[in-house]
Amino acid sequence: MNRVETGKSTSKGSEGPSVWKGEFAPSMESSSTVKIRPRYGHYIAGGWVAPKAGRYFKTLNPATEEVLCEVAEGSEADVGSAVQAADRAYKDVWSKMSGAERGGYLFRMARLLQERAREFAVLETLDGGKPIKESRDFDLPSACNHLFYYAGWADKLEYAFGKRESRAWGVAGQIIPWNFPLLMAAWKIAPALACGNCVVLKPAETTPLTALLFAEIVEASGLPPGVVNIVTGAGPTGAALVRHPGVKKIAFTGSTEIGKLIAQNSAEFDKRLTLELGGKSAHIIFEDAPIDQAVEGVVQGIFFNQGHVCCAGSRLFVEESISTLFVEKLKRRMETLRVGPPLDKNTDLGAINSKEQLTKIQGLIQRGKEEGALYFETSCKLPDRGYFLRPALFERVSPSATIQREEIFGPVLTVSTFRTPEEAIQKANDTQYGLAAGVWSDKGAKLFEVSRRLKAGVVWANTYNKFDPCSPFGGYFESGWGREGGLHGLYPYREVL
Amino acid sequence: MGVKIRLTNGVLETIPHHPIDSVGVSERAASFTKRSLKKGSKLEALKTMVAMMDLTTLEGADTPERVRQLCGRARQPLPAHLDELVGGVPPVAAVCVYPALVPVAVEFLAETSVQVASVSTAFPSSQVSGELKLLDVQQAVSWGATEIDMVISRNAFLRGDYQTVYDEIVKVKEACGTGAHLKVILETGELGTLDQVYRASKLAILAGADFIKTSTGKVQPGATLPVTLVMLQSIFDHFQQSGQRIGMKPAGGVRTAKEAIAYLCMVYEVLGVEWLTPTLFRFGASRLLNDVLRQILRQVTGSYYNEEVFGSE
Known part of the structure; x- marks a missing residue:
C-alpha cells in the first residue's frame, strides 16, 4: 500500500523545537505535609x-x-x-x-x-x-x-x-x-x-x-x-x-x-x-486471551510495588503458539515503565525496600543467569543514589531452576511456555507455594475449569491483583x-x- | 470469529478474531490520566497539541464567513503580542469542514501550512449510494481538499457485510488519488463493543486508511480513552506485522488540555515517540483549542487569561 504525503509542506510546528518528545519534567509530591520526629x-x-x-x-x-x-x-x-x-x-x-x-x-x-x-x-x-x-x-x-x-x-x-x-x-x-x-x-x-x-x-x-x-x-x-x-x-x-x-x-x-x-x-x-x-504465583496466558490486556495484567502482576508482593504473578506461563509475540509485546511494555524517585507522580517502579532485599534479589538474578536462563532487563536509567532495579524477566527457565522455585520478591519475572491446558495446570501447580494465580482466556468454560484446578488461595480470571476487604485472602x-x-x-x- | 475479506488483488485475507477485555482496557486507559506533565514538558506538550489539531466546524449553519474566521484562527491561534509572549504557538494542522465549504477554506489557507480536510461519503450517516459517496470525495478533492475524512457504512458493518465496508474504503482511497490523505471514521459510538472497534480498525487499515478516526462528533459517545487505546493497539499490531505506520485521530469529546495530555501520554507509551507528530496523530476538535491556549498562557505567565483576550470565532 502506498501512503501519500500531503501536497503541502508539513506545518512548522511539527518538527520545530516545541514538539513534545515524551519528556516528563519532575513532578514531585510535596513532602512538607509530613512531620517526622527525630x-x-x-x-x-x-x-x-x-x-x-x-x-x-x-x-x-x-x-x-x-x-x-x-x-x-x-x-x-x-x-x-x-x-x-x-x-x-x-x-x-x-x-x-x-x-x-x-x-x-x-x-x-x-x-x-x-x-x-x-x-x-x-x-x-x-x-x-x-x-x-x-x-x-x-x-x-x-x-x-x-x-x-x-x-x-x-x-x-x-x-x-x-x-x-x-x-x-x-x-x-x-x-x-x-x-x-x-x-x-x-x-x-x-x-x-x-x-x-x-x-x-x-x-x-x-x-x-x-x-x-x-x-x-x-x-x-x-x-x-x-x-x-x-x-x-x-x-x-x-x-x-x-x-x-x-x-x-x-x-x-x-x-x-x-x-x-x-x-x-x-x-x-x-x-x-x-x-x-510467601508465594510464587502462576500467571497463565492462553492463546485465545485478550492479548494486550493480558500483557498489562502480567506487568501489573509482577511489577506492582517493585514486585514486593506476596501474591505477585512471578511465574508466567504462555501458550507456545503465541509466546514469541506475547514476550515481544511484554518487553515493549516493560520498556515504558518509569523507574525513578518514588515521590515523582510519574514513577511506576520506586526503590527496592532495603539494601538487604536489593542484595538478595541481585543474588537470585545472578543465580538465574548462572543456571542458564536468558536474562532481559529494560534499558531505563536508574537514579544515582538509592536502591533501584530495572524491571527484568528470564526466558528459557528450567522447572528446577532456583529462580523458578524460590520467591524473589522483586521485579523479576520468569517466562515458560506450555502446549495444552493440562500442561499449564500441572506447571502452575508445580510449586511448594499456593497463594494466587491468574488465568487469561476469552473462553468462559476454560477459565472456570482451569481456575477450579489451580491450587491457590486466590485465582484471578482475566485480571490480576484485585483486592477487596469483602474477599478472603490467603494461601495453600x-x-x-x-x-x-x-x-x-x-x-x-x-x-x- | 475471524472475518474473510477478498482483497483487491484477489487474495482471500482473514482478519482473525481479536478478543478485547473491556475491563482491562478501561483500567489501562485510566492509568494515562494519572500521568503528570509539568513545566517545560507541559508547555511543549500543549504546543504540540495545537500543531496536531484539526480545527473543526461541521454545522448546518456554517457559512463562508464563519469558515474564514476559523481559518484565521487556524493560521494564527494567538494574537501577535501574546504569541510573542509565549515564544510562538504553531498553526493548527488542518481545518476540517463540510465539502461545500472546502473552496472557501482552500482560498483562505493558501500559502500556509494548514491543510484543508473535508468530511465526506455523506457524513455523518453514510446512508447514500456508493456512487454518491465517491462523487462526494471526488468533488472535495477537486476543490482542493488535501485530507478526506470518510465515514464507514455502519449499515454494512453492523449487519456483517464487511466486504462492502472494505470495498467502499478501497474505492474512496482511489478517489483520493495522490493528492489527499484518507482518514477513516469508524463511528465507534455506534459499534457497540471494543471487539468491533478493533475489527473495524483492522478492516480500515487493510483497505488503505492513512489514519483511523474514532467519531464524527455527531454521535455520543465520541472519542474516549478506552476506544482510542484499542485503535492504537490495532495500529501497533499492524506496524509489528508490516512496519507501516498508520495515523490516529480521536475526535468529538476531547475538550480540555488535561484530557488531551492523557491522549498524548497514551500515544507515546503505546506507539512510541515516532507517532508524536501531526503526520501520525491528530485531535479532531472544535472546542479544545481555547483551553489549550489558556493553558499555554498559564504556563508562561502564571495566570489564567479570559478567552476574550485572544478571541474566538
Whole structure:
C-alpha cells in the first residue's frame, strides 16, 4: 500500500523545537505535609514510652539512603509492658464494650485516616520506597476500606458465627511486613478490634513510620488506652511477642522462612496462629486471551510495588503458539515503565525496600543467569543514589531452576511456555507455594475449569491483583495458614465455644 | 470469529478474531490520566497539541464567513503580542469542514501550512449510494481538499457485510488519488463493543486508511480513552506485522488540555515517540483549542487569561 504525503509542506510546528518528545519534567509530591520526629518510642497504653534498654535503630529512605529518624528497639521487657497494657485494657474496658461501640471507634479511625490520607501516603513512600502513585491510589484507600469493612462487622458477629457462642481471645500479637506497611496494619488491627481483641502490633524494622503515625489516628479516635499498642524492633522483638504467654493469638504476614520459625516457637504455647507467607504465583496466558490486556495484567502482576508482593504473578506461563509475540509485546511494555524517585507522580517502579532485599534479589538474578536462563532487563536509567532495579524477566527457565522455585520478591519475572491446558495446570501447580494465580482466556468454560484446578488461595480470571476487604485472602501449602479479609477474616479472632 | 475479506488483488485475507477485555482496557486507559506533565514538558506538550489539531466546524449553519474566521484562527491561534509572549504557538494542522465549504477554506489557507480536510461519503450517516459517496470525495478533492475524512457504512458493518465496508474504503482511497490523505471514521459510538472497534480498525487499515478516526462528533459517545487505546493497539499490531505506520485521530469529546495530555501520554507509551507528530496523530476538535491556549498562557505567565483576550470565532 502506498501512503501519500500531503501536497503541502508539513506545518512548522511539527518538527520545530516545541514538539513534545515524551519528556516528563519532575513532578514531585510535596513532602512538607509530613512531620517526622527525630526519635520515636513505643506506643504503649496510649502514650509514648522510651525503650527500657535505651536502644534505638535508624530507619532509612531507600530512595536516597538518608536516615529519616530513630526508632525504639523493642526488648522482651518492652513487649512485656505492651502485652500487659493490652491485657489490662481488654479486661477493664474493651471486653465490656458492645460491638456497636467497638465499631464506632473503627469507623472513626477510618474517617480520620481518609482525612489524612495524603500525609500517610507520602510517609509510606518516604520510608518504604514505593511510588507515590501506588501509596496514594492503592495503599491508603485500601487501608481505609478495610477499617470501614470490619467496623461494620463489630455489632453483627452473631451472624458471622451462626448459632454458636463465641468470645474474643484477649490479646492478639500481630507482626507485619514491609511491603504494604500501613495496609497490613489495617488488615490486622481492623478484624482484631471488631472481634473484641486488644492488639500489640510490631511493624517491620525497615518501615515502622506509618504504623507509628497511625498511633495519632488511634489517639484521635478516642480509643481507650492499651487497646492498640505498637512496639517497634526487628526479629528478636517479634520473637518475644510470639513467645509471650499473655498473647493468645498470633497473626503474621511475611516470609515463609520466618513463618516456619514462628510456627515452631509457638508450638509449645497455647496459641492460635494465622500465617500469610510467601508465594510464587502462576500467571497463565492462553492463546485465545485478550492479548494486550493480558500483557498489562502480567506487568501489573509482577511489577506492582517493585514486585514486593506476596501474591505477585512471578511465574508466567504462555501458550507456545503465541509466546514469541506475547514476550515481544511484554518487553515493549516493560520498556515504558518509569523507574525513578518514588515521590515523582510519574514513577511506576520506586526503590527496592532495603539494601538487604536489593542484595538478595541481585543474588537470585545472578543465580538465574548462572543456571542458564536468558536474562532481559529494560534499558531505563536508574537514579544515582538509592536502591533501584530495572524491571527484568528470564526466558528459557528450567522447572528446577532456583529462580523458578524460590520467591524473589522483586521485579523479576520468569517466562515458560506450555502446549495444552493440562500442561499449564500441572506447571502452575508445580510449586511448594499456593497463594494466587491468574488465568487469561476469552473462553468462559476454560477459565472456570482451569481456575477450579489451580491450587491457590486466590485465582484471578482475566485480571490480576484485585483486592477487596469483602474477599478472603490467603494461601495453600507454604503460603500460609488461615484467611484474612471478608467474613473468613473474623474467624481467627474469636474462640467458638 | 475471524472475518474473510477478498482483497483487491484477489487474495482471500482473514482478519482473525481479536478478543478485547473491556475491563482491562478501561483500567489501562485510566492509568494515562494519572500521568503528570509539568513545566517545560507541559508547555511543549500543549504546543504540540495545537500543531496536531484539526480545527473543526461541521454545522448546518456554517457559512463562508464563519469558515474564514476559523481559518484565521487556524493560521494564527494567538494574537501577535501574546504569541510573542509565549515564544510562538504553531498553526493548527488542518481545518476540517463540510465539502461545500472546502473552496472557501482552500482560498483562505493558501500559502500556509494548514491543510484543508473535508468530511465526506455523506457524513455523518453514510446512508447514500456508493456512487454518491465517491462523487462526494471526488468533488472535495477537486476543490482542493488535501485530507478526506470518510465515514464507514455502519449499515454494512453492523449487519456483517464487511466486504462492502472494505470495498467502499478501497474505492474512496482511489478517489483520493495522490493528492489527499484518507482518514477513516469508524463511528465507534455506534459499534457497540471494543471487539468491533478493533475489527473495524483492522478492516480500515487493510483497505488503505492513512489514519483511523474514532467519531464524527455527531454521535455520543465520541472519542474516549478506552476506544482510542484499542485503535492504537490495532495500529501497533499492524506496524509489528508490516512496519507501516498508520495515523490516529480521536475526535468529538476531547475538550480540555488535561484530557488531551492523557491522549498524548497514551500515544507515546503505546506507539512510541515516532507517532508524536501531526503526520501520525491528530485531535479532531472544535472546542479544545481555547483551553489549550489558556493553558499555554498559564504556563508562561502564571495566570489564567479570559478567552476574550485572544478571541474566538
